Amino acid sequence: MAQILEKQVIVEEAKESNRKIEAKSITFGYDDVTILNSIDLEVKEGEFLVLMGPSGCGKSTFLRLMAGLDEPKSGEIIIDGKTLTNQQPDCGVVFQDYSLFPWLTAEDNIVLALKQKVKNTKSKKELRHIASEYLGLVQLGQAVKKYPGQMSGGMKQRAAIARALSFGSDLLLMDEPFGALDPVTRVHLQNLLLQISRDQQRTIVFVTHDADEAIYLADRIIMFSLGAEGAITTSVDVPFKKPRNRKLLFESKEFMRFRDYILTVMNRGLLDNLEEGNEIRSYGEGI
Numbered sequence: 209m210a211q212i213l214e215k216q217v218i219v220e221e222a223k224e225s226n227r228k229i230e231a232k233s234i235t236f237g238y239d240d241v242t243i244l245n246s247i248d249l250e251v252k253e254g255e256f257l258v259l260m261g262p263s264g265c266g267k268s269t270f271l272r273l274m275a276g277l278d279e280p281k282s283g284e285i286i287i288d289g290k291t292l293t294n295q296q297p298d299c300g301v302v303f304q305d306y307s308l309f310p311w312l313t314a315e316d317n318i319v320l321a322l323k324q325k326v327k328n329t330k331s332k333k334e335l336r337h338i339a340s341e342y343l344g345l346v347q348l349g350q351a352v353k354k355y356p357g358q359m360s361g362g363m364k365q366r367a368a369i370a371r372a373l374s375f376g377s378d379l380l381l382m383d384e385p386f387g388a389l390d391p392v393t394r395v396h397l398q399n400l401l402l403q404i405s406r407d408q409q410r411t412i413v414f415v416t417h418d419a420d421e422a423i424y425l426a427d428r429i430i431m432f433s434l435g436a437e438g439a440i441t442t443s444v445d446v447p448f449k450k451p452r453n454r455k456l457l458f459e460s461k462e463f464m465r466f467r468d469y470i471l472t473v474m475n476r477g478l479l480d481n482l483e484e485g486n487e488i489r490s491y492g493e494g495i
């Protein structure tokens with residue numbers, strides 16, 4: 209009983225302090241290789257947090273830990289005041305590889321996921337209605353009956369986004385969700401996500417390699433860089449007020465300066481090796 213009360217107090221404290229996620233001293237690796245070493249991070253309720261960093265530095269790994277799909281070797285992840293142990297939090301996730309079932313249509317992929325969430329409280333007809341509504345929102349209204357094998361990469365990505373949004377969870381974890389989209393669709397979905405974040409106060413953790421996208425969307429950017437013993441993270445607040453006007457923002461000198469700064473921090477050490485004059489020492493044998 210005392211333990212239950214203690215937990216309740218912690219949950220209340222988390223609510224009051226406006227903390228959605230707390231990662232405390234997270235260490236994780238594969239075999240003998242450490243990917244994340246004692247990472248601390250807090251995400252505020254309603255915050256739009258973007259993770260950036262070079263390929264292989266551990267962004268997806270970190271997202272999987274927050275989604276409860278892997279367990280840290282040490283440290284803890286606390287969501288809404290509760291430590292994740294062998295369970296997944298209530299959240300919508302967009303995986304880097306989309307993770308759609310190939311034998312189900314776009315609509316049925318969403319219906320299946322929703323069914324598991326709502327148990328038996330909604331009929332299949334109602335779930336289909338929700339699924340097609342969200343597919344329409346990501347401009348896939350014409351493709352509800354298509355199987356993943358009949359969809360382009362960008363269409364599959366949008367189906368995965370629709371599935372994550374349809375969950376209605378107030379936490380969204382999105383791993384490069386717009387990477388396969390053409391520029392016009394990408395802008396449409398960026399604006400949709402900003403609107404959802406603003407109107408529904410959802411907390412969003414979003415991975416991207418695109419600095420412009422990161423600055424346009426984020427309240428704060430966490431930059432991962434490769435360290436000798438796992439990733440090093442640097443947190444930077446985005447100094448531009450929301451709502452942001454895309455055109456004015458991208459044309460401003462302050463934006464250019466901030467963008468340069470972000471890229472410099474993120475690519476610390478990496479770009480030096482690509483400077484002109486630095487020979488590439490191994491060309492490989494070729495065929």
Ligand SMILES: Nc1ncnc2c1ncn2[C@@H]1O[C@H](COP(=O)(O)OP(=O)(O)OP(=O)(O)O)[C@@H](O)[C@H]1O
Pocket residue numbers: 238243261262263264265266267268269270304
């Ligand atoms: N299942 C696995 N088994 C072994 N090593 C893995 C596994 N998954 C990822 N890794 C390694 O963990 C490291 C971090 O991978 P992760 O996918 O988190 O990188 P990332 O920052 O998301 O990269 P990208 O920007 O390319 O998506 C990489 O070195 C990768 O090779």
Ligand SMILES: [Mg+2]
Pocket residue numbers: 267268269304383
């Ligand atoms: Mg990744």
